[in-house]
Amino acid sequence: MSVTTDLIAELDTQATPPGLLDEGGKREVRRAALTAVCVPGYQVPFGSREMPVARGWGSGGLQVTLAVLGEQDTVKVIDQGDDAGVNATNLRRLIASTTGADQTADTREATVVQTRHRVPEEDLAAGKVLVYQVPVPEPLRGVEKSVIECARMHAEGDYSKIWVSLYEDLVRNGMITRTTGYPVLVGGRYVMATTPVPRWDVPRLNRCEHLNLYGAGREKRIFAVPPHTDVRPLTFDDVPFEVEHAPGAKCKRCGSEDVFLVEAGPNGGYACSDTEWCNRVLDGDADLDAHHERAPLQFLPDAQRRKGSASTTPRIEPVRVTGGPEWALRVDGIGKVHGPGGADAVPGTGPEAGTAVSPATGAIVAAWDVSFDVAPGEALGVIGESGSGKSTVLACVIGDQPATAGSVRLATVDSGETDILGLDDTERRKLRIDRMAVVHQNPADGLDLRVSAGGNIAERLTAAGWRGYHDIRRRAAELLDRVEVPLSRMDDAVGTFSGGMRQRVQIAKALATEPPVVLLDEPTTGLDASVAAGVLDLLRGLLSERDVAAVVVSHDFSVIDALTDRTLVMQLGRVVERGLTDQLFHDPHHPYTQRLVAAARR
Numbered sequence: 001m002s003v004t005t006d007l008i009a010e011l012d013t014q015a016t017p018p019g020l021l022d023e024g025g026k027r028e029v030r031r032a033a034l035t036a037v038c039v040p041g042y043q044v045p046f047g048s049r050e051m052p053v054a055r056g057w058g059s060g061g062l063q064v065t066l067a068v069l070g071e072q073d074t075v076k077v078i079d080q081g082d083d084a085g086v087n088a089t090n091l092r093r094l095i096a097s098t099t100g101a102d103q104t105a106d107t108r109e110a111t112v113v114q115t116r117h118r119v120p121e122e123d124l125a126a127g128k129v130l131v132y133q134v135p136v137p138e139p140l141r142g143v144e145k146s147v148i149e150c151a152r153m154h155a156e157g158d159y160s161k162i163w164v165s166l167y168e169d170l171v172r173n174g175m176i177t178r179t180t181g182y183p184v185l186v187g188g189r190y191v192m193a194t195t196p197v198p199r200w201d202v203p204r205l206n207r208c209e210h211l212n213l214y215g216a217g218r219e220k221r222i223f224a225v226p227p228h229t230d231v232r233p234l235t236f237d238d239v240p241f242e243v244e245h246a247p248g249a250k251c252k253r254c255g256s257e258d259v260f261l262v263e264a265g266p267n268g269g270y271a272c273s274d275t276e277w278c279n280r281v282l283d284g285d286a287d288l289d290a291h292h293e294r295a296p297l298q299f300l301p302d303a304q305r306r307k308g309s310a311s312t313t314p315r316i317e318p319v320r321v322t323g324g325p326e327w328a329l330r331v332d333g334i335g336k337v338h339g340p341g342g343a344d345a346v347p348g349t350g351p352e353a354g355t356a357v358s359p360a361t362g363a364i365v366a367a368w369d370v371s372f373d374v375a376p377g378e379a380l381g382v383i384g385e386s387g388s389g390k391s392t393v394l395a396c397v398i399g400d401q402p403a404t405a406g407s408v409r410l411a412t413v414d415s416g417e418t419d420i421l422g423l424d425d426t427e428r429r430k431l432r433i434d435r436m437a438v439v440h441q442n443p444a445d446g447l448d449l450r451v452s453a454g455g456n457i458a459e460r461l462t463a464a465g466w467r468g469y470h471d472i473r474r475r476a477a478e479l480l481d482r483v484e485v486p487l488s489r490m491d492d493a494v495g496t497f498s499g500g501m502r503q504r505v506q507i508a509k510a511l512a513t514e515p516p517v518v519l520l521d522e523p524t525t526g527l528d529a530s531v532a533a534g535v536l537d538l539l540r541g542l543l544s545e546r547d548v549a550a551v552v553v554s555h556d557f558s559v560i561d562a563l564t565d566r567t568l569v570m571q572l573g574r575v576v577e578r579g580l581t582d583q584l585f586h587d588p589h590h591p592y593t594q595r596l597v598a599a600a601r602r
Ligand SMILES: Nc1ncnc2c1ncn2[C@@H]1O[C@H](COP(=O)(O)OP(=O)(O)OP(=O)(O)O)[C@@H](O)[C@H]1O
Pocket: 338, 356, 364, 365, 366, 367, 384, 385, 386, 387, 388, 389, 390, 391, 392, 393, 555
């Protein structure tokens, strides 16, 4: 803090205080803060300026405070809960000397309070502003590394990864142990990190009277909880949110029990974290009844409440339609051209031309004019050598690649009337929750290997709206049992599993929401022959006992023969033969099919 201290000493000698933040900068902060107030919980980007404190140590909070303070304001700064700490004292003096605002240590007198770790025990009245110094604004940090993916998840309200992190915490510790930065749903829309306050302060934000402004200098974000906004801590229906509290703990100095307590030091015991409140209680200058009434006592830990309470989450029924088309999935004329020309690149490619490369444009015609449908309870095989275009067709169907031509319909979407290729990315991603599941060749593409087997299944279930912790565990156990993963491994990270077990977990996850369509991309490639045979057996059983429509993509006729009823044979992006799998296997007509069958028989 020596830079800050020197600066303050210099500022103290000047008659007219200079500004630390130019007026343009303040305006930008105020504009961002206004947007943040209009969209509660949303992180608004702003052009964070250099401040005489390190980024991550309060520069965001300082900029917000400087931008909102006027000369008639009175500012208070707390660090941890204490007005007298070095950081708090220096920031308060710096703010007062550069803005002309009055300074105070009394929350009742302050119009703007800057804080790092606490909401003051004295509730802030309407019209007051609480500014937070935010070190980590992103609630998805820790569950998602990509900033772009975090933005997508916020935009789509896709918070299943946060739910999985809460699930994993419960599995490991029997309770949610997360302390600061507890995730909350603000205004029913955005998940926000309540950084850096303890869980004790989280319920106190709900429908509070004052304005909360959060400034993150390093991450260049401002967000807000305006007065009277709903702030709900994320928790499962059957796992109550709890604040930190040790039974019987009270402040050694003032005797308060209904406050946030910290350990008192080497001699043990507890003390108020909010030193102003503690002093006022000792001086008889605190409204104890009003404080007690608003303390988050209904959230005190209660082991009885934690055990076996029933969830209110209704069971999600498999999505099925009656009276619609006979097929569950219908693909018409799918085509994909990599490179220039679109449909104009197609002539001169395909099996007859002996190439997938367009003579006209040089583009690769990965697939063209591929059509099929699959009925509930039926499995369709798509077979071809490497490079024949089968994965491309699958990628177009699931939305991983935009198709150049064709249409894809699901009976469960608008009774098959809507071409799902015309839906936007968000809508297509939602279809993958309970309408259409994929089992990837590489389990790492379908699973988070750091998360437990149960947690991976929980991700799909929470995305589908499941909010009962015990229901989720029961469902995950049922599925893992069905795919023959020992239940003793349910809470182990999938990264510690063998390839065959990972594939089984991926299959369990794909089936978790009973989707009517399942797409399997080389489901046994990469597994040892005996392990692959076990997975094939399992899939055969699962597909026959469920009313799903399956598409199985493989280069191996023995996989197709084991699982499917009908098959398409693909070569250089085109379907060259189709028919009943049995027939194709025993009486292949096309020379290419004959080669594939011969290879499988060898
Ligand atoms: N992004 C891309 N850019 C250019 N060409 C591509 C791209 N992706 C695939 N291709 C080409 O499209 C053709 C079909 O590829 P695809 O991966 O669909 O075949 P596949 O039958 O699934 O093969 P594999 O079994 O090896 O995955 C191949 O010639 C491939 O090189």
